[in-house]
Amino acid sequence: MRPVYVAGAAVHPFGKHLGVNAAELGYRAVQELLASTGISPEQVDAGYGGSTYGGSLLAQRVLQRIGVSGPPVYTVENACASGASAVHLGWQAIAGGFADCVIAFGTENLSGFGGGTLPLTTNDVEISQGMVMTAAYAMRAQRYLHDFGATADDLTRVSVKNRGNGALNPRAHFQQAISPEDVEQSRPVADPLRLLHCCPNSDGAAAVLLCSEEFSKQLTTPSIRLRASVVRSGDFHTSYRDMTWPDITARAAKAAYDMAGLKPNDVDLVELHDAFSVAEFLHTEALGIAERGQAYKATARGEFDRDGRVAICPSGGLLSRGHPVGATGVTQICESYWQLTGEAGDLQVPGAEVALTHVTGGGIFGVDNGACSIHILTTT
Amino acid sequence: MRPVYVAGAAVHPFGKHLGVNAAELGYRAVQELLASTGISPEQVDAGYGGSTYGGSLLAQRVLQRIGVSGPPVYTVENACASGASAVHLGWQAIAGGFADCVIAFGTENLSGFGGGTLPLTTNDVEISQGMVMTAAYAMRAQRYLHDFGATADDLTRVSVKNRGNGALNPRAHFQQAISPEDVEQSRPVADPLRLLHCCPNSDGAAAVLLCSEEFSKQLTTPSIRLRASVVRSGDFHTSYRDMTWPDITARAAKAAYDMAGLKPNDVDLVELHDAFSVAEFLHTEALGIAERGQAYKATARGEFDRDGRVAICPSGGLLSRGHPVGATGVTQICESYWQLTGEAGDLQVPGAEVALTHVTGGGIFGVDNGACSIHILTTT
Structure with a gap:
């Protein structure tokens, strides 16, 4: 190879x-x-x-x-x-x-x-019953808060962090920092998610x-x-589904780390699929960047800030950049390329040498997501 | 490799x-x-x-x-x-x-x-002006007849041959042989093409x-x-376009023959993209199976019958099998697999050892087709 x-x-x-x-x-x-x-x-x-x-x-x-x-x-x-x-x-x-x-x-x-949720297939039994993406992530959020003791304030912290990063990104859909109050005052979408917990259609x-x-x-x-490049599909089963563990991300991540010969703690920055604020916790944990159920605490400690232990969504993530679905995964690689070449300008993560990008999506009955892709980029 | x-x-x-x-x-x-x-x-x-x-x-x-x-x-x-x-x-x-x-x-x-021509993109300048596939192939047919002295009867011969093959194929959309009179009496679609010169939407x-x-x-x-597998896109130019020479087929064929280490006269059977009867002449020539402008004569001589020099569309082609677009190219490979394993039943081409499959399609302004794929299969 x-x-x-x-x-x-x-x-x-x-x-x-x-x-x-x-x-x-x-x-x-x-x-x-x-x-x-x-x-x-x-x-x-x-x-x-x-x-x-x-x-x-x-x-x-x-x-x-x-x-x-x-x-x-x-x-x-x-x-x-x-x-x-x-x-x-x-x-x-x-x-x-x-x-x-x-x-x-x-x-x-x-x-x-013209707005609203993305038009998904109507052939899918769950989607036809209302399991649009916002609903799925709201359920995941409810479960995450319940299981691990996080609160809506923790979800808000992700939006505030990523919108703060995106405020510096001239390519982002939203280029304005927001306060926790802005998030709390935004309209409810699907409990506990408010508008500013959701990425825009871009x-x-x-x-x-x-x-x-x-x-x-x-x-x-x-x-x-481009040290690792991985695509995986969702593992199908109709039994109990653990909504706080994106299995497809964990499997794709393992394959990517193996291919790159790297471990989670080698990673300097991550551009992940924060389509909804709670998704950042789920995927950070499935990527092995935080312990299970601990991502929200690490976020509160600033570990995932641009100058923290691992910069997560230093470009602003989907919450700032927006999510034109087909474009998102490539943009993450572009942003990582600029980080590793030192051309990230105001977004620059100091000393960035290893970047990981992650997208996952597509609702299908019986699987967490239809497709997930992870790339790892390194300077050497 | x-x-x-x-x-x-x-x-x-x-x-x-x-x-x-x-x-x-x-x-x-x-x-x-x-x-x-x-x-x-x-x-x-x-x-x-x-x-x-x-x-x-x-x-x-x-x-x-x-x-x-x-x-x-x-x-x-x-x-x-x-x-x-x-x-x-x-x-x-x-x-x-x-x-x-x-x-x-x-x-x-x-x-x-519900019928009619396939819905093509409306962002394309030619398509928005009416260049649906039927119109494009009718123009190609007009030009072919004009340039090489073929007649509507020659086009009809393709339909009769392929429908005759398809009559034996239990997987075909149409499983009835037709006569030249049937074709002549079918309704005009786009001069000189009549209904039975066109494949059905399947x-x-x-x-x-x-x-x-x-x-x-x-x-x-x-x-x-699977000795050769090739995909090519259409070559873009806005100058004079030779409507009787499907350049994308010729380029893909050259690449496929090179990859397989074979020549056109090594081929025993061809499943090609006869979406309209004239297409069989155009692609047979671009594949190098007939000289330029000569395919219609060879067809009349029976050279492309199932027991002829080269069996062309022995499964019935798109004209018999129908054309569920995404499925067509794979079906051609299936039919060829059964030919080369001797499992083609009534469709069997005697002594078949080398099969070539060809699909091309998608109208885009400035190119003959958007994408073309050729596969060559061999018994050894």
Whole structure:
């Protein structure tokens, strides 16, 4: 298996881009990627585009406009992990020796839906009975508070931390810090979650350049090692489901640490799937960054602040950046690339050498999530 | 690159399955695949599901029901080449040493649309002006007849041949032979194409088991070498476009022949993308099976009959089998697997040792097709 590098990153700022379709957003991100890396379209061996609602041949539509037309191109859909799955398939193509230079991107426009929860499939027995994502995470939150003695204030602390980070991120949907009072005064959505415990439906896109070691030496941009790239599906069972243990995250994380030859305490920063404030606790614990049931205490102690033990969501997370589903996983890798190359500006985590990115999502009956993807990036 | 084998195939009969969603059709095909190969779900290292209209997490929904939940699973969308692209990504995982046993499938339910042409994206400048697939192929047909001296009777000959083959295929949407008069009397759709020059919108699913050489030795089912697996995107240009030369097919074919170390005249049978009768001429020529502008004459001479020089669409092609877009490419590989293992029954091509499958599709401004995939299977 050949080493794979991230040699460039570009993010189209997240936010509301009503009337700009997903293909256009993706085009802008990929265009910026080519401009910033100096790569010519002819050097690209393959393209992978992730999107959930972008429509047929999304990847082809985006890449042909940038001049990448002719080589293998794939449109990948794995719900919230669509973009990260696109990166993973690109990683596999390089690691397996099938390509030397790959573009992977994710893009989404959710404004077109006009608001509300994302339209999920109606073929699913749980979803058809009302198990939309907000409901699922509210139940998880209730259980977490009950089992481990956390309070709504602990959930609020995640929103305040991540919105504080995002206030410094020019690519984030929300760029304003918020107070605990702001969260408490925001409208209830699904008890105990209030509006500011939930990420917004956003529009946006992101793209990365992946390449082999040899190819990376031709470039003037810095290269960061993509040390682990993992995709997993949810483990199906109809018996009791532990709502405070995202098993899919734990399994994907174990595979990623094994692939990277690293342990949780090697990680300097994590961009994880904080689609709802409670999700940060669940995934921090499943990633092994905090003991089970302890993440909320560590958060209160400031361990996950940008200058803490492990910076969690230093870019602002989904709570600040927003969550254009197909784009989220790629953006996390972009933000991590800039952290490890020292180009993160106001967001910089001091001395960052190991970054982990995590997305999971898609509700399906009998599994915690449909797809989860984890990447680990290292400076060496 | 490790050799990759097809070690099992299953097709859910194509036809109209109104009210049976794509996930259910896919489930039935995959279920049959496991039953017929004797594989247990735990042996499957990864899953790839192709569909265009099946919705989010289609592959995960299908595979979890069969017991494949936990490993990497990907939903792939490449228009008509969705299923074949899923196979290709599975091939890559095995060839690159990332997996030993993979399920790849394709599924689609088009009955839900209620008829008419497939809903294509409205963001495309040509499609929004009326360039639906039927219009595009009618223009190609007009040009082919004009340039090479073929007539509508030649187009009709393709429909009669393929419907004759499909009459013997229990998995085909149409299982009745037709006469030239039937075609001539069918209603005009887009001059010179009549209804029986066009494939139907169908529902169906197909699945294949892909594995490494070592894994294949554990199986009791016969294994066929997947000698070449190629995906290409359309080459973009806005200048004059030669409508009788599907460049994307020619480029994908060259790559496939190179990968297989074979030439066009090594091929015993071809399952190609005869979505409209004229498409068989265009692709037969671009695949190098006939000289440019000569396919219609060779067809008239019977060279492409099931017992001819090269059997083209011996299973009945899209014209008989129907075209549930995501399922088509996988079904072609299933039919070829049965041909090369001598299990094709009434469809058997005598002495078949080398099979080529080809799908292409998806209309995008400035390219002939969005995605094309070619596979070559051999007995040795």
